[in-house]
């Protein structure tokens with residue numbers, strides 16, 4: 001067992017795993033991008049829902065799981081993202097570009113709203129975000145051009161329904177991929193550590209020099225943009241908004257919480273698993289009506305009771321696996337005793353040791 | 365003892381500082397001038413306001429009245445994070461670990477945010493801080509899994525990772541064995557010889573006196589004695605505070 005000795009350690013950012021993830025990830029993305037050529041459009045267009053669910057779950061997890069901001073108002077940005085498609089479409093942009101431009105505009109709105117929301121803490125923050133979402137809905141339905149309280153359709157849309165589905169599929173895929181990659185890189189950056197320190201103890205984070213508001217604001221805006229993109233995809237898929245109360249519904253928040261808690265909060269993998277679980281349940285059981293919600297509720301309670309870390313958390317602690325490399329691991333650079341020591345200028349790690357098991361070292 | 369460069373010049377100046385929580389006056393008119401490079405000890409009974417004084421110095425709490433100057437700049441209204449980046453490191457008496465991050469990542473937060481480092485430089489700074497606090501062996505342990513003593517040590521490691529000019533320590537020696545205490549004293553002494561200015565609140569007087577060159581006694585929010593450590597310990601004021609020998 002190698003112990004960690006000053007001067008003979010280095011930090012492993014899991015670079016090798018990162019390369020593996022990039023290669024496998026590129027393969028998966030390519031396969032998904034080509035899927036519409038292999039499967040029936042009716043099948044792949046169903047995956048659009050899975051893509052935006054993963055996007056929503058990842059965004060909420062970034063907000064609550066990594067930055068400690070428990071919001072129940074992300075539907076504000078989902079709704080604004082959907083309505084934003086109309087706004088820019090009416091100005092002459094195609095619906096897909098409208099989705100992207102609208103989401104950026106909503107990022108700017110979220111930036112401004114953060115100054116209001118951040119005045120509130122804990123439970124008040126959660127309620128505040130919900131109030132913001134209600135206010136956003138109330139404002140949107142004032143506009144007759146946006147269908148007032150009735151919802152509306154996209155006026156200038158791709159005529160061919162097959163192409164329409166295809167474009168929406170690719171957009172949704174691009175969004176979920178960008179969301180996951182963006183979140184992965186964010187968590188690997190300095191900001192990732194800062195965010196988690198704020199989540200775990202804000203006072204200590206501040207005392208160590210973390211600009212708490214800045215870190216939170218970046219994530220608040222990013223999560224809003226992700227939700228807006230998901231909202232825009234919902235709008236594109238449904239060729240409009242059925243009703244403002246549906247697209248601004250607080251049940252989006254309930255489902256996001258469900259997906260993240262089921263899958264495992266504070267991990268990148270968890271929300272993906274949670275979204276898949278929810279997607280499958282929704283696919284096969286949603287026609288059960290009220291009973292479906294009962295089943296979802298029972299499942300949520302069972303998992304929080306028996307797997308408090310969620311499905312991924314349980315798998316990870318059982319099998320010590322990670323899919324996405326976000327952590328840091330301090331490893332010994334020296335060879336085990338008896339082997340020739342590596343030259344001082346060329347650390348060649350041939351063995352990595354988990355220091356958790358290693359005995360405490362003495363001061364050097 | 366003190367660093368020649370800047371010796372005599374005050375790194376920290378606490379001027380008529382008061383702090384109240386509602387009707388409770390915790391600090392009243394505290395004056396304290398700490399030259400660069402000095403190692404200052406603070407003693408005083410529980411509830412005297414020692415931790416509150418550290419909070420007002422590092423910005424965790426805002427002073428109700430008075431000014432705090434650091435490196436010649438008025439920082440009374442400066443938020444704690446900016447003071448940390450300017451070179452104030454602080455440990456908390458009741459540890460505040462980032463429970464879901466590893467011990468190394470806890471230190472890394474200090475090295476990146478506080479010392480403003482990135483990449484390899486930040487890693488190296490965090491590793492050096494862990495080595496100084498004798499925590500490399502548990503570098504990959506989640507901080508939430510540490511026992512109390514480990515958490516206290518992590519407070520020190522994290523503060524060191526910010527590369528402080530002024531280190532504020534709040535009761536970090538309690539509960540240590542004699543050998544552990546000696547090793548802690550050696551660590552803090554070596555920080556002192558590196559020129560880091562230190563303010564150390566400690567009930568373990570033996571440890572404190574092995575390091576500090578000046579001692580302050582705080583009682584009910586005011587400084588009742590200030591000077592050469594052994595003289596302060598013998599002073600009537602300190603004896604009165606401790607009712608003749610609680611120390």
Ligand SMILES: Nc1ncnc2c1ncn2[C@@H]1O[C@H](COP(=O)(O)OP(=O)(O)O)[C@@H](O)[C@H]1O
Nearest residue numbers: 385388390408409410411412413414415416417
């Ligand atoms: N946040 C707070 N709100 C109200 N009272 C506080 C707060 N923090 C400390 N106090 C009170 O201030 C007094 C001094 O506390 P403290 O500075 O922790 O003393 P010491 O560190 O000398 O033991 C105590 O009476 C304590 O109860």
Ligand SMILES: [Mg+2]
Nearest residue numbers: 414415416457
């Ligand atoms: Mg105290």
